[in-house]
Amino acid sequence: MxxxxxxxxxxxxxxxxxxxxxxxxxxxxxxxxxxxxxxxxxxxxxxxxxxxxxxxxxxxxxxxxxxxxxxxxxxxIAEKTSFTPQERNIAYLAIIYENECTYCMAGHTNLSKMAKVADADIYAIREGRELDDPKLEALRSFAAKLTRNRGFVGEADVTAFKAAGYTNQSALDLLVLAATKLISNYTNHLADTPTDDFMKGVEWVAPGHLKADA
Structure with missing residues (x-):
């Protein structure tokens, strides 16, 4: 871009x-x-x-x-959801990963750092890896599945999400985050939005792009 x-x-x-x-x-x-x-x-x-x-x-x-x-x-509205700032940014990163938005991944890498998300968690999501913290991993995994499957998740997925400490409200709040990122991620795909200066050093290559270049 x-x-x-x-x-x-x-x-x-x-x-x-x-x-x-x-x-x-x-x-x-x-x-x-x-x-x-x-x-x-x-x-x-x-x-x-x-x-x-x-x-x-x-x-x-x-x-x-x-x-x-x-x-x-x-x-x-997303800032009014039931998630902590750290959880919200982890969910955003997981959604962005599935949507393969290079612009938003770079931007939210820095926003996540500002929200005090651990670097290890940020880069695990950027690389498609699981998180060490069980609750945060449940959030990452569920947000990713919701996005990847367009909302179609199984009973086992919902049960695992709730077992980690989340609720039906949390699941619906994730849709608010997904809707927010749908606008930004799809806009960046459509326009091929150029990255901003503050994103230098945290650029990202989406996994789909890696496969396409293989």
Missing amino acids: NGSFGWHASSEAGSEPLRRPTLTINGFELLDTATAPAGSSELLDGVKKAWGFVPNLNRVLAVSPAALEAYATLWG
Whole structure:
């Protein structure tokens, strides 16, 4: 994902330079508060105030005010689920792994570190390995199966998830996280969103890509 950043300027003789948004490899605009539709610019401004910059994912989503609002809303709701910050990030990583989103895996690697998820757990999920902690492994495994099987899991899977200390609420809360990542992961697949500077050093190659290159 090597789309360029910033803005292209072009002008005709005697005219002011015209700023046009850079495109991703797949032709999606990377917008900012100055170029986004009215319904998106305020949301982008909020993202910038919260993060200090606007991630390229949000810049792509800004093309559709509805998509950007949906993602921002779900992101906020996800933080109200029954999971601890560590559990939420482990579930996110497991979902991202199954969806093979290189952009989100890089981003959530750093977000997971900020949430104090152990490096050993982060890199185990990135590499498709089980976690040492039984409860966290039950969460990782169940989140992965829900995503991989589009919600179709067996009675034994649900029983094992509950035996680890989770509940029906936990299972439904996982769907909130899965819905949040569906928007971001699929957007990044569709647009081929370029990674952000803060992701340098934690880039990820999805297992499916490895198989395709074999």
